[in-house]
Amino acid sequence: MSLKLSADLHFKSEDIISHACRTLSSMGSEIRRVFLLGQKLREENPDIDLVDLSLGNPDLEPPSEVRNELVRLAQEQAEGQHRYMDNAGYPEVRSFLAGRLSKSEGIPIGRDSVFITCGAAGALQILLRTLLDHGDEVVLLAPFFSEYRPYVTNMGGIPVIVGSDGSHLPDFEKLRAALTPKTRAIIINSPNNPSGVLYPEHVVRGIASLLEAHRRETGRLVHLISDEPYARLLYNPEEMVRVLEIYPAAWLVRSHSKDLGLAGERIGYLAWGPALALPETINALRNSARALGFVNAPALMQRLLPRVFDASVDVSLYRDRVNTFVDILSRGGIDCVRPRASFFVFPKSPMTDDNAFTEQLVRYGVLAVPGSSFGKAGYFRCSLTQPLNRVIEGARRIVECAHSKELK
Numbered sequence: 001m002s003l004k005l006s007a008d009l010h011f012k013s014e015d016i017i018s019h020a021c022r023t024l025s026s027m028g029s030e031i032r033r034v035f036l037l038g039q040k041l042r043e044e045n046p047d048i049d050l051v052d053l054s055l056g057n058p059d060l061e062p063p064s065e066v067r068n069e070l071v072r073l074a075q076e077q078a079e080g081q082h083r084y085m086d087n088a089g090y091p092e093v094r095s096f097l098a099g100r101l102s103k104s105e106g107i108p109i110g111r112d113s114v115f116i117t118c119g120a121a122g123a124l125q126i127l128l129r130t131l132l133d134h135g136d137e138v139v140l141l142a143p144f145f146s147e148y149r150p151y152v153t154n155m156g157g158i159p160v161i162v163g164s165d166g167s168h169l170p171d172f173e174k175l176r177a178a179l180t181p182k183t184r185a186i187i188i189n190s191p192n193n194p195s196g197v198l199y200p201e202h203v204v205r206g207i208a209s210l211l212e213a214h215r216r217e218t219g220r221l222v223h224l225i226s227d228e229p230y231a232r233l234l235y236n237p238e239e240m241v242r243v244l245e246i247y248p249a250a251w252l253v254r255s256h257s258k259d260l261g262l263a264g265e266r267i268g269y270l271a272w273g274p275a276l277a278l279p280e281t282i283n284a285l286r287n288s289a290r291a292l293g294f295v296n297a298p299a300l301m302q303r304l305l306p307r308v309f310d311a312s313v314d315v316s317l318y319r320d321r322v323n324t325f326v327d328i329l330s331r332g333g334i335d336c337v338r339p340r341a342s343f344f345v346f347p348k349s350p351m352t353d354d355n356a357f358t359e360q361l362v363r364y365g366v367l368a369v370p371g372s373s374f375g376k377a378g379y380f381r382c383s384l385t386q387p388l389n390r391v392i393e394g395a396r397r398i399v400e401c402a403h404s405k406e407l408k
């Protein structure tokens with residue numbers, strides 16, 4: 001008997017959505033609650049002036065070079081430009097990136113040690129699929145980009161959260177204790193989302209030494225995944241730490257979502273050093289890209305990369321917003337580690353319960369995300385992807401809320 005669509009045929013949520021997927025949806029609940037509160041407020045009062053600091057969607061438009069080159073590329077008539085290609089990306093683009101990375105990262109990187117991906121997110125998924133077996137543990141250092149959890153569990157991995165100190169740098173004792181014979185990888189993200197903090201070189205070296213000691217004790221190699229989508233949004237580019245040079249089993253994840261303002265175009269890459277460059281490495285990654293359905297990164301964006309590699313959005317605009325915002329909060333008595341890159345600020349919540357504080361902020365017309373969503377309660381994240389005057393208004397309201405009688 002065929003199933004007929006009729007007015008009285010109602011499927012329930014569990015008929016459609018798996019248990020696993022429902023668990024995933026509940027993980028983003030803090031961010032969604034803030035979003036829904038804001039939406040309710042807008043419905044109640046359509047003229048309300050909300051300062052939305054919740055979404056990490058970069059607002060600076062791509063530099064003019066990007067627009068010009070895109071127009072040129074779209075007009076080129078060469079045959080086959082829009083076809084499938086090697087899953088790893090166009091060989092000539094990989095050669096270009098390999099040359100640039102060999103200089104910037106201080107170690108030789110060959111063409112077959114670069115894999116072009118659909119942004120950093122695509123690179124992380126392809127890499128985790130390649131590294132993880134079911135039940136393998138992946139260490140995440142709080143505060144961390146909340147999507148790491150599903151990226152790891154997608155591949156049957158188990159996220160193991162390690163806390164940080166007041167400067168948002170990893171707690172080494174806790175990290176040592178978290179390493180087990182099942183640890184397969186650790187993800188570091190510096191400059192960091194949500195805190196804007198840069199891990200200084202001695203911190204990266206400290207992590208590498210712990211991993212080396214763990215290998216000596218257990219025989220288990222722990223991969224170090226360095227997720228660096230904000231590397232080129234450092235206010236002082238000289239400060240960038242070369243992770244590939246420090247640890248032989250390190251993987252570099254980069255993206256142009258933020259530095260070229262191309263988040264919607266999905267372009268980034270994965271690179272690794274000579275120790276990981278076995279003949280089978282790149283093929284394993286190709287198979288992962290196919291199995292996950294990425295196939296290859298967008299062709300047009302790949303061809304664009306060598307032409308605009310040295311361009312960037314104006315980082316000083318993000319820096320000025322961040323510094324102004326931090327100054328206003330600090331004068332208002334709100335503690336905050338001053339970021340060294342990008343557009344995120346992660347202040348300490350004036351209430352111990354960061355969820356309650358961000359709910360309170362909505363009443364003052366500010367949307368921000370509780371630190372618990374990033375594995376670090378007691379803080380809240382503000383994304384300064386708004387013009388400076390809105391950022392100033394947001395900071396002013398946050399201070400006002402922090403001193404309000406509701407919080408006393």
Ligand SMILES: Cc1ncc(COP(=O)(O)O)c(C=O)c1O
Nearest residue numbers: 119120121145189193255257268
């Ligand atoms: C730390 C971190 N990693 C990865 C990503 C994903 O970036 P992409 O757009 O390059 O996939 C983001 C995006 O916000 C991020 O903040």
